[in-house]
Amino acid sequence: MKEKIHPEYGKTTITCACGAVYHVGSTKKNIRVEICAKCHPFFTGVQKIVDSGGRVERFRQKYGYIQGEQEAKESGNR
Numbered sequence: 001m002k003e004k005i006h007p008e009y010g011k012t013t014i015t016c017a018c019g020a021v022y023h024v025g026s027t028k029k030n031i032r033v034e035i036c037a038k039c040h041p042f043f044t045g046v047q048k049i050v051d052s053g054g055r056v057e058r059f060r061q062k063y064g065y066i067q068g069e070q071e072a073k074e075s076g077n078r
Contacts, residue, residue, distance in 0.1 A: 007027040014022040016036035037043050 009025060009027055010029075012024060012026045012029050012031060014024060014026075014031045014033060014036075016022075016039060017032075017034045018036065018039040020036050020038045022036070
């Protein structure tokens with residue numbers, strides 16, 4: 001292997017939003033995640049809403065009402 005081209009590998013901590021902490025080896029330090037094996041619905045069997053709005057709703061909240069949107073709805077109803 002060539003020297004000085006590989007990232008440094010060491011122990012790090014992965015912290016989940018639910019509070020679970022994992023100590024693993026990685027090239028990054030102090031990783032934060034939103035979902036882990038302790039809180040993911042596939043592993044727990046409990047459905048939990050993570051995203052309360054879809055892409056379109058987030059877009060509308062971010063950029064507000066778009067003028068062309070109303071015109072497209074009116075022409076589509078005819």
